[in-house]
Amino acid sequence: MNTQSNESKPANNRLDNYDSVTIELFGTARLLAGKNKISITYDNPTHLWELLRKLADIEPKLVGIVISNDRNSLTKSFILNLNGDRFVTDMNEVVVSGDNVLIFSSQSGG
Amino acid sequence: MFKRKGYHGVAMLVDLDAGTSKLENIPETILRQYIGGTGLGAYFLNKYCKVNADPFGPENPLIFVTSPLVGTKITTSSKFAIVTKSPLTGFIGDSLASSYLAVELKACGFDALIIRGKCDEISVLKIEDHKIKVIKMSELALKDVTETENTVKNTFGKQYKVACIGPAGENLVRFASVSSDGGRQAGRTGVGAVMGSKRLKAIAVKGSHKTEIYDPSKLAQIRLDLAKKSVGTGTEKYRTLGTISNVSVFNRLEILPTNNFQFASHKNADAISAETLHSQNYAGNAHCANCTIGCQHFMSTNDSGKSIKGRVEYESAFALGSLVGISDPNVLIRASSLCDQLGLDTISTGVTVAWAIETMERGLLSEYTSDHTLSFGDGESLIAIIKCISQRKGLGNLLAEGTMRASRKIGNRSEEWAMHVKGLEMPGYEPRGLKTMALALAVSTRGACHNRSSAYESDFSEKVDRYKVSEDRGRITAQSEDFSAILDSMIWCKFIRKAFNNFYQESVEVLNCITGWDITVEELIKTGERINNSKKLFNIREGWQRPDDILPKRIFQDKLHTNTNEEMNLSEHDLNKMIESYYSAREWNKDGTIPHSKILELNLDNLGAKVHQSTP
Numbered sequence A: 001m002n003t004q005s006n007e008s009k010p011a012n013n014r015l016d017n018y019d020s021v022t023i024e025l026f027g028t029a030r031l032l033a034g035k036n037k038i039s040i041t042y043d044n045p046t047h048l049w050e051l052l053r054k055l056a057d058i059e060p061k062l063v064g065i066v067i068s069n070d071r072n073s074l075t076k077s078f079i080l081n082l083n084g085d086r087f088v089t090d091m092n093e094v095v096v097s098g099d100n101v102l103i104f105s106s107q108s109g110g
Numbered sequence B: 001m002f003k004r005k006g007y008h009g010v011a012m013l014v015d016l017d018a019g020t021s022k023l024e025n026i027p028e029t030i031l032r033q034y035i036g037g038t039g040l041g042a043y044f045l046n047k048y049c050k051v052n053a054d055p056f057g058p059e060n061p062l063i064f065v066t067s068p069l070v071g072t073k074i075t076t077s078s079k080f081a082i083v084t085k086s087p088l089t090g091f092i093g094d095s096l097a098s099s100y101l102a103v104e105l106k107a108c109g110f111d112a113l114i115i116r117g118k119c120d121e122i123s124v125l126k127i128e129d130h131k132i133k134v135i136k137m138s139e140l141a142l143k144d145v146t147e148t149e150n151t152v153k154n155t156f157g158k159q160y161k162v163a164c165i166g167p168a169g170e171n172l173v174r175f176a177s178v179s180s181d182g183g184r185q186a187g188r189t190g191v192g193a194v195m196g197s198k199r200l201k202a203i204a205v206k207g208s209h210k211t212e213i214y215d216p217s218k219l220a221q222i223r224l225d226l227a228k229k230s231v232g233t234g235t236e237k238y239r240t241l242g243t244i245s246n247v248s249v250f251n252r253l254e255i256l257p258t259n260n261f262q263f264a265s266h267k268n269a270d271a272i273s274a275e276t277l278h279s280q281n282y283a284g285n286a287h288c289a290n291c292t293i294g295c296q297h298f299m300s301t302n303d304s305g306k307s308i309k310g311r312v313e314y315e316s317a318f319a320l321g322s323l324v325g326i327s328d329p330n331v332l333i334r335a336s337s338l339c340d341q342l343g344l345d346t347i348s349t350g351v352t353v354a355w356a357i358e359t360m361e362r363g364l365l366s367e368y369t370s371d372h373t374l375s376f377g378d379g380e381s382l383i384a385i386i387k388c389i390s391q392r393k394g395l396g397n398l399l400a401e402g403t404m405r406a407s408r409k410i411g412n413r414s415e416e417w418a419m420h421v422k423g424l425e426m427p428g429y430e431p432r433g434l435k436t437m438a439l440a441l442a443v444s445t446r447g448a449c450h451n452r453s454s455a456y457e458s459d460f461s462e463k464v465d466r467y468k469v470s471e472d473r474g475r476i477t478a479q480s481e482d483f484s485a486i487l488d489s490m491i492w493c494k495f496i497r498k499a500f501n502n503f504y505q506e507s508v509e510v511l512n513c514i515t516g517w518d519i520t521v522e523e524l525i526k527t528g529e530r531i532n533n534s535k536k537l538f539n540i541r542e543g544w545q546r547p548d549d550i551l552p553k554r555i556f557q558d559k560l561h562t563n564t565n566e567e568m569n570l571s572e573h574d575l576n577k578m579i580e581s582y583y584s585a586r587e588w589n590k591d592g593t594i595p596h597s598k599i600l601e602l603n604l605d606n607l608g609a610k611v612h613q614s615t616p
């Protein structure tokens, strides 16, 4: 049994995009940016806070609402998850090639 | 008569058989021990429901309860609870709704309305302060909730606030809801079916009583501060897109139950996501009574040229969307709005229909296939079967019994994919990918419930690995339930919880400021524990046994595989380990019963005759 109904998703692109990270946006973050995903390339190992700075450069509308004003972290309204598996609050964590960084609301209720 | 600030100190008891009513004092110790809402409701249910009462019998009380916060205009607290013995589970049933009805009910001059007996014909309970009248109104029979509310207001006056049932409640659909304020639903556990069993189509209330506040100027400051915080970072999701935002996130995290929990993501989830609906169907926001957040997001569509407007919450989008394979927003909005109008709980409706679709696909509902063809993703058959359920027509008559009873009747292993706990249908949180939530769903006193704990919050954090079981889940779940018991008894809306800096400390300040009590944080935490134990005591006296704390067989039998091909499963053995850790955290016996020492510690001996039924 698969978790996806009827058809499977494309395989993880970890090997193909070894020098880039994909940021996936949800909710207000997606509406502000006007896109679901943003690919960010980098030369050296990158901390999450560096990634957020690059994201803020690309999508300045996110600053103040999704990304904190100092551009080093998320505002309290949002939370970060790596690859759909793990929630991360330490912005000093290093992302690796092919990682997917998910940004969505920190309010999980419904 | 005792008159404590923040309360009236009395409950109104109505006997529909005799057409009489009387006031009964509520001792101050009881108010302090149970506060209001679901807590005080649980106390009254233990007191007024006869052991082994038939949920549809006149002896099952239907209890409306407000709280000391109602009437103070503190943001999000204009809520009431309905508590009764659930016709779905046979255990405690409770449901909350935000509504001006709560404010008006409290203004009638009592803290709880306890309705017993049964009317001869379809009737309305008209309440003006302490004056109670049962009025026959057969013209309301089988009317939807909007028409019912409008007719009652036109008859009695616009100042009356109305709670009513739709045709589903009248037809004793076991998961019927109670509607107020033009569609706010007390949805879960079949409270509307109990109201229907009493042939009570509506209650209409108008009051002129005020409750005194111990420290009004301090309360005004608290109210202002909280209103400001309520529009801060802790409520962003609810204000901007609403709970339906969960659809795209849960789909990505592979915890969005799809096709009757056969999958954990839906290939067309984007089509029914908040992001898509807001760009295509958005028709405005609304606030509940005295709420500064305003999480209600209306969506509009049309049905054969007729414009339809309704709220679509996450739980409706899951149950009437991914769970039944739907990815057409038009169908989702219509189905959700139809359930609201007919007075059906959207979660139980969707889960029961999903069971029926799978059962039909497996060839086990052949006696019904000449009249009904159901399949995942077929929107028109979904709309048609919802109507049949509310009318108890054909297959709808079987499904009106809920997933547990329908699957038991059909047999042939169909119980294995009947997605309920204790008879209450599962909400939209995939337990195989959320292990804390798996435990909370299994042990909750009201069955598969996402609201009487917020256990999923730890799964959405760094505190635990959501894929793995661990022994600390028992403590986390118990604490989360006790926290929720305070939320639901004071009664705060759940969506404000992240606006507090320190929930218990701030709640104590509010309570003391209203009542003049000297409650401490420790006492309030104990109160949460007492309330959950009182609910469990009710279930024990109604026949709860250890095997009732379990998840549907599908959860153990069918493994899921994530998109990165990781296995996502939960064994019965692992769930039982977590359940043991939960009983241990609660200081209960190994079989899940409550030791006498705990009953005494929590002053639950005031529940009288029921105590002796618990294991010593």
Ligand code: SF4
Residues within 6 Å of the ligand: B076, B077, B098, B238, B286, B287, B288, B289, B291, B292, B293, B294, B295, B296, B493, B494, B495, B496
């Ligand atoms: S946050 Fe939403 S559900 Fe809660 S009281 Fe406000 S509008 Fe109602």
